[in-house]
Amino acid sequence: MEMSCLLGQQKLEGKRPPMMPTGRTAVKTARIGYLQRCLMKHFEGLVVNYDLTVRYSDGSVIQFQYGEDGLAVEKCSYLKEEYYPFLIANQSTILRQDEYSCIVDICGSTKEKPIIKTQVQDVRRETA
Secondary structure (H helix, E strand, O other), X not given: OEEOOOOOOEEEOOEOOOXXXXXXXXXXXXXXXXXXXXXXXXXXXXXXXOOOOEEOOOOOEEEOOOOOOOOOHHHOOOOOHHHHHHHXXXXXXXXXXXXXXXXXXXXXXXXXXXXHHHHHHHHHHHHO
């Protein structure tokens, strides 16, 4: 069994845990619980750096590519279109104003910027 530093990268008996009908991948047995506790104790000093290398607290390299298979959890798409209205309605809580301005500046062409601002304003009016 291998567990990497970031969440979701789990291997059990040479393959990833299957997706259950509820959408979860948890396998709960006493043996797995004990193994997870032991592994987490040993993984306390590991960190994934910006170059995607996994290093121990003293700087020694554990893995050169996070996950070894190149599957990075932070790049998996779990964001669905149905979540967009909620995210737009709560953007002031989720993002700071300077972050939002930066996103609007970077994303899309100048034609799309007014559309984004209009959508945010419309959702704000609906929720107010």
